Amino acid sequence: MTATVRAIRQAMPDTANPVVEVRNLSKRYGSSVEALRDVNLSFPTGQLISLLGPSGCGKTTLLKIIAGLLPATSGEVLVKGQKVTAPGPERAFVFQDFALLPWGSVLRNAAFGLELRGVPKAEREAKAKHYIEQVGLAGFENRYPHELSGGMRQRVGLARALAVDADVLLLDEPFSAVDEQNRRKFQEDLLRLRQIENKTLIFVTHSIEEAVYLSDRIVLLSPRPGRVSDIIEPKISRDRDPDQIRRDSGYLDTVETIWRGLRDYAD
Template identity: 50%
Template structure:
């Protein structure tokens, strides 16, 4: 299958206000294929979110390139959408108007953008909330709206940075199932950053495991389990334990290096 995103030898170096040079990412290479669902896991500070922001065109590389269908990316494009952990909904806009925001920026007519927004409201099961405001919604509902807003722009690639991290366990599981339904029905390509090993095993086709200081790809693990996945399946438990061991080894190495 053809690659839609190619990450080629990407490095990212920051300089702090005190003049300290920090290498956040070092020689990251990854090919993302059409309709891939890839989760990225790793210790805190390993550069997972930075990598996602670079792919989104929100930050530049210090070295290396991000290619989208063979063309270098250095700014945000409509073909790549992003969902953040903090929802980023505008409090003065209704649910419908929040979902239609990107379409409005693109100059789409009011009727067309509202029709498209209602289509995605239906997909996330929130038709009756189109006139509600964000403060009237639960955290899980706000995150659904944020996902619908990203989908309304019809991106090929959906980047998700810890989108369920602030939710309670039950809501998180519900939205994991909803996301898989959306992914399967819309044929999107998803890169999903998470701290949860269980979430990565439940959702993804491949898991990118990162090490830190500087952030590198430690391993890429194929998840060869049919969906929907059963958390009680011994194979599921074995994979979760394997990933936890890898992350524990990485944390121990980091602590010894301090």
């Protein structure tokens, strides 16, 4: 382990100022598939934490349990001290497949979460327009999903999640369907938005480079059943040009350290 990386074992979770706590969480599908086993994690307020591991290790399952979209088999999730039993207004989910209303305009889609909460039309559209601009889609408010590129559709999903003003954003591989150029631009935009909004972000990715570039912490999950094998904190200053960050020795050393830990599990 290099000096730029600190690994923390699951037995030593960080309990400082957590907005989300995962306690002794396990998940089974039927009697044969054990997706997660005895996971303990704390997610501090205002951090971006990535879930990283081999395919099938339970990353998305864990994210959906935190979201309240799936029940745990045992254990519990607390958000702001309250046990999760269903989706709630303090959490917003950004889906990998966009999950947009095909009959709704960009504005309608971005405002949809607020519409479900009964926010008056003028108020919800004003807020949605603000976040449409924040994600770089100003001028596209009246377009429909079929008129947008994959990257633009994903930006609509992000605007919708931001508009509901949730404390925790849950992002399930949100950039996996876009090309590398757009993916890097999205990464930079996400860091900028995080500084502006000061949200807690829990981010599922298969990309080691993406996790290191974005994250305050990276949770490494073992192969199924998923357990926390390590928590890594990249020691990288992000107050620089993105290309400088990607050439930084700390960034490169962290990527290599994680790869060494995961390569035995590669397909």
